[in-house]
Amino acid sequence: MPRDFTPKVVTANHLLDGDVIYQTADDRWSRHHAEAELITDEAHATIRLLDAERQVDTVVGAYLADARPGTHGPEPVHFREVFRTRGPSNYAHGKQVEL
Amino acid sequence: MYRYNEFDRDFLAERNRQFRAQVERRIDGSLTEEEFKPLRLMNGLYLQLHAYMLRVAIPYGTLNSAQMRQLAYLAERWDKGYGHFTTRQNIQYNWPRLSDVPDMLDALAEVGLHAIQTSGNTIRNVTADHFAGAAADEVADPRPVAELIRQWSTDHPEFQFMPRKFKFAITGAPNDRAVTAAHDIGLRIVERGGEIGYTVLVGGGLGRTPMIGKVLAEFIPAEDLLPYLEATVAVWNAIGRRDNKFKARIKILVHEVGLDALRAEVEEEFTLRKPLYAGGRDVALLEEIAGHFAPPEFETTPTETYDAAYASDPVFRSWADTNLAPHRADGYAIVTVSLKKQGDTPGDATADQMRVMADLAERYAHDELRISHEQNVILPHVHKRHLPAIHAALKAAGLATANIGLVSDIIACPGMDYCALATARSIPVAQQIATRFDELKLEHEIGPLKIKISGCINACGHHHVGHIGILGLDRAGVENYQITLGGDGTEDAVIGTRTGPGFAYDEIVGAVETILKTYLSLREDPSETFLQTCRRLGIAPFKAALYPEAKTRAA
Numbered sequence A: 001m002p003r004d005f006t007p008k009v010v011t012a013n014h015l016l017d018g019d020v021i022y023q024t025a026d027d028r029w030s031r032h033h034a035e036a037e038l039i040t041d042e043a044h045a046t047i048r049l050l051d052a053e054r055q056v057d058t059v060v061g062a063y064l065a066d067a068r069p070g071t072h073g074p075e076p077v078h079f080r081e082v083f084r085t086r087g088p089s090n091y092a093h094g095k096q097v098e099l
Numbered sequence B: 001m002y003r004y005n006e007f008d009r010d011f012l013a014e015r016n017r018q019f020r021a022q023v024e025r026r027i028d029g030s031l032t033e034e035e036f037k038p039l040r041l042m043n044g045l046y047l048q049l050h051a052y053m054l055r056v057a058i059p060y061g062t063l064n065s066a067q068m069r070q071l072a073y074l075a076e077r078w079d080k081g082y083g084h085f086t087t088r089q090n091i092q093y094n095w096p097r098l099s100d101v102p103d104m105l106d107a108l109a110e111v112g113l114h115a116i117q118t119s120g121n122t123i124r125n126v127t128a129d130h131f132a133g134a135a136a137d138e139v140a141d142p143r144p145v146a147e148l149i150r151q152w153s154t155d156h157p158e159f160q161f162m163p164r165k166f167k168f169a170i171t172g173a174p175n176d177r178a179v180t181a182a183h184d185i186g187l188r189i190v191e192r193g194g195e196i197g198y199t200v201l202v203g204g205g206l207g208r209t210p211m212i213g214k215v216l217a218e219f220i221p222a223e224d225l226l227p228y229l230e231a232t233v234a235v236w237n238a239i240g241r242r243d244n245k246f247k248a249r250i251k252i253l254v255h256e257v258g259l260d261a262l263r264a265e266v267e268e269e270f271t272l273r274k275p276l277y278a279g280g281r282d283v284a285l286l287e288e289i290a291g292h293f294a295p296p297e298f299e300t301t302p303t304e305t306y307d308a309a310y311a312s313d314p315v316f317r318s319w320a321d322t323n324l325a326p327h328r329a330d331g332y333a334i335v336t337v338s339l340k341k342q343g344d345t346p347g348d349a350t351a352d353q354m355r356v357m358a359d360l361a362e363r364y365a366h367d368e369l370r371i372s373h374e375q376n377v378i379l380p381h382v383h384k385r386h387l388p389a390i391h392a393a394l395k396a397a398g399l400a401t402a403n404i405g406l407v408s409d410i411i412a413c414p415g416m417d418y419c420a421l422a423t424a425r426s427i428p429v430a431q432q433i434a435t436r437f438d439e440l441k442l443e444h445e446i447g448p449l450k451i452k453i454s455g456c457i458n459a460c461g462h463h464h465v466g467h468i469g470i471l472g473l474d475r476a477g478v479e480n481y482q483i484t485l486g487g488d489g490t491e492d493a494v495i496g497t498r499t500g501p502g503f504a505y506d507e508i509v510g511a512v513e514t515i516l517k518t519y520l521s522l523r524e525d526p527s528e529t530f531l532q533t534c535r536r537l538g539i540a541p542f543k544a545a546l547y548p549e550a551k552t553r554a555a
Helices: A042-053 A079-086 B006-027 B033-042 B065-078 B098-110 B143-153 B224-238 B250-257 B259-277 B283-290 B302-310 B313-325 B351-364 B384-396 B427-440 B508-522 B530-537 B540-546 B548-554
Strands: A008-014 A021-025 A059-069 A075-077 B045-047 B052-057 B062-064 B080-087 B090-093 B167-173 B185-192 B195-203 B216-221 B324-326 B332-337 B346-348 B367-371 B377-383 B451-454 B468-475 B478-485
Touching: A021 A042, A042 A059, A059 A079, A059 B377, A075 A079, A079 B530, B006 B033, B006 B098, B033 B045, B052 B098, B062 B065, B065 B080, B065 B090, B065 B098, B065 B351, B080 B351, B098 B216, B098 B530, B143 B167, B143 B283, B185 B224, B195 B224, B195 B259, B216 B224, B216 B259, B224 B250, B224 B259, B224 B283, B302 B384, B313 B324, B313 B332, B313 B384, B332 B384, B346 B351, B351 B367, B351 B377, B377 B384, B384 B468, B427 B451, B427 B508, B468 B508, B478 B508, B508 B540, B530 B540, B540 B548
Parallel strands: B167 B185, B451 B468
Antiparallel strands: A008 A021, A008 A059, A059 A075, B045 B052, B052 B090, B062 B367, B080 B090, B080 B346, B185 B195, B195 B216, B324 B332, B332 B377, B367 B377, B468 B478
């Protein structure tokens, strides 16, 4: 039996600086996970991923990552995605200090 | 040290010019990522979790002070003020912008450095004993051959699209500090009847399927070495598996066809290729390269300043006892500068620290530095009279940690703090273990110990050959750490044995503490090292201590 679709966001890295970015509902790329479009429909997710993959001069390596609704917007589910929202744990570098 | 000739300089300039144009075409959208990726990988540029990462080769781990200063300049100018020295004697910059990378490569070329073939399915940076040319136990300096292999393999047209990456390591000493048995080809310089030759190991490697290298040839004379290596790589390149990434390394070929069958294939190929090397151009080149590595003129002056400091200063003495190794020349020592200050990131150095080490090398150490696969920096030729001054300068720069070969001298890959392939974090685990044992003041009591941590199955942190190996995995969305015991990366190479179920992120430090307290209670006397205790008793007593519930259930 196919597994139920769990909510997703489209995420990628920015071509120029490699920073983690998220696709928004109004077709922008945000550096904030909370601004991502939370996709709850599988067919829509496929279309949104294709939208992202077409933007070859802006984004690299787009994929769908599990997410869930939170107080300020979508939140990551897996620890890897949590790390991507903030940066490394050994230095105050990356999003945790830049956003 | 090898000095670039005009050909080397032109080659590198042309290669950098090509890559600059490729980056421009990627940024303006005329190259897709799919087209660009193999090109950037050939030039050491990865895209990691949070940013791009540039991996710069430090061929066989050897640097001069000008090169080290340039690494510092790159760190400051285009990164966040530091660099990460890796287990393959490379340096990684974790935060470059794509558009800056061509400038970084040009800056590296100014001092004869590059990032070519530090990634991709090519022959990678050749690693060597970090004490090469200095060690008291050495048969011959392995770096001339390493440089020969670098030149031969760089842009080698036959070996640019191989089934998988290919790694060489070489040692010139019987005490193997280069982990040669864990490489696709490991070379060991040996002497037979006054002649120098090479024992060729094949099919070693860690990763998903860890294997210890097997002896393909006991003794290959210098004039046959390059054609023999070329034949070996060519055979694998032709028949190695390309259908499955996880079965593509030469270790799998050795396993599937058998060592004897592979040897027969290599020898057949060798007889075909040997005539191409007629005329001995490779041997002449090796001799020419060897001239670049002539040892410095060692002085014979008294070591009184050292002796006095050793007798009177306990901090200096402690550092000297752990961080110095015997040098081939009287009155000299090999200094290992620890990049493992407890609580810091293993292998990281700031730009300022790099400059301090460069200055010390220039002033006191014949202008030479080495990077070890254990992620430390070496001053290979230091007269002992300079050691007190060197120690004082290192101390002022936060580089005088006296812990080489001890519990806090941990190898750790970048793990999920940086690496896109990682399944768990490595760095904070290393930081916490080092800090914990520093607090317990048990480091010197425990004695020689190699802890190696990898954040995924690819084993960049060499966990299989750690006395204590730690492998970070993702178990149902949670970080989980498996432990192996009894691994050994030396000439007696052994893959460690897994203890059992893994430990959670907040349990792993406690588990290591349990193992080491068990060791302290079981060792025959303080001279028996952890590895010796492990070999004498096996892993059973450690398992019993780690999993007391299992014992209860069995009873």
